[in-house]
Amino acid sequence: MRSTSRSRIVGGLALLASSALVLTGCASAPEAPSTSAAAGSAAAVDLLPCMVSDSGGFDDKSFNQLGFEGLTDAAKALGVEAKSAESKSDTDYAPNIDSLVSAGCDLIITVGFNLSAATVTAAKANPDINFAIVDDAADNDFDGKVDAPNIRPILFDTSQAAFLAGYASASYSKTGVIGTFGGQDFPTVTIFMDGFTQGAQYFNKQKGKNVKVLGWNPDKPKEGLFSGGFEANDKAKSVAQGLIDADADVILPVGGPIFQSAGAAIQDSGKDVALLGADADVYETFPTYDSLYLTSVLKGIKPAVEDVVKSAATGTFDTTPYIGDLKNDGVGIAPFHDFESKVDSGLQGELDTITKSIISGDITITSYLKS
Structure with missing residues (x-):
């Protein structure tokens, strides 16, 4: 919508x-x-x-x-x-x-x-x-x-920080499928999804891979995946379950507490699926699903x-x-916490290099807001 x-x-x-x-x-x-x-x-x-x-x-x-x-x-x-x-x-x-x-x-x-x-x-x-x-x-x-x-x-x-999260998610994925969905179709929601998608695409380009992103295509926004609100409810859980059923093994929900519904869906599925937080480091704010959190996209x-x-x-x-933005530390990503030993050993170094390239303008990200 x-x-x-x-x-x-x-x-x-x-x-x-x-x-x-x-x-x-x-x-x-x-x-x-x-x-x-x-x-x-x-x-x-x-x-x-x-x-x-x-x-x-x-x-x-x-x-x-x-x-x-x-x-x-x-x-x-x-x-x-x-x-x-x-x-x-x-x-x-x-x-x-x-x-x-x-x-x-x-x-x-x-x-x-x-x-x-x-x-x-x-x-x-x-x-x-x-x-x-x-x-x-x-x-x-x-x-x-x-x-x-x-x-x-x-x-x-947040497109800048989400770009890093998308790159990390693509790097971590074992199925070659990652997904994202929002609460509602607002620019301050889809800006996360823009960066996440472009970060995964950048990983594919750099590594010669073909990790697919479900739930959002910046070129086809009307086909984006949304739960319809910003509440942790059965609708949000169902949307997350659809991504899990489509073989996504990393999911970024964008919309306040809807990540809690995604966490419940992952636990119920019994599958090895990682979860990303948005705004806060949910590993610290909502440890119920701490074993699932790959990282979080942070707003200061x-x-x-x-x-x-x-x-x-x-x-x-x-x-x-x-x-x-990344330059003034107004956005960023959280530590990998329990996933520190699960991600590629060179991933953090790659993210540090990408961060510098985003700040310098060598890597450009398309979104509604450009700082």
Whole structure:
């Protein structure tokens, strides 16, 4: 499917292409969204930082959780209180933001492109409050500019890190088939799938192999494989099972907790299939399937959010879009953990060389976002 969100995010590319690459570092129900970050101590600065989650919630072991950890860590370091509002569905976005406006928040960070419209509306209505949004250009009118002068976009060129993961997956595969699927067809989802596919293709070119990638073809996006949402449910498990049945022995699910459904499908199958995480190092955040994790494609959401909060506290907050990439350590891949002895002994050296080539521009990756 094609979505208006895809058009909206792509519409922000002119803004992103012209923006300086500035390295910035990178819950509870609405009726009771407080999180005390400095119990028993006086506030060191005059700041109330706040956050609204996407529908995955702050315990998704991935995207939202990383953002929330960045908020709470920054609040603790500053000696201030943080407030949060957890969304259960898209109808919660605007009310949750409004609840934090009413609570007197000085900075409101929204997590995910689904909150873009509500964030822009609130920012325009409250010009004295700073806003930031993760994974969105805040350009709903498609003019190549941020829609309000008090919003900072936080974006990540995960195609670069996913390229490394795709190369590693192709190298590891014993069946010659690897697969990927997304929660929904949004650019910030398919950017992982773009990089993953192109990384496998690069492996084939370098090694004279023919590892197939199921679930995504950048040249035929309408044929992409999606579970239809960002929940760990039977649909996501069924999609993963389809890849397993098609002989894929490495799978990259992209969409918050849907990797948990893939892990369950792999365990139920009894087959030797490796699993990749997205956003967070799922080996650390969700060890239930730790024996399955080859690696994870990482976004530096936590440090990016932490830095935005601290910049608001010190009066250095600005709305220049942050774009995390390999050069500024805004994206990367996790260690191989339990697979360290299972991957090719020369793989890490090859990935180090590829990383340098991506940073230098010798290797180019096609995706909606180019840093």
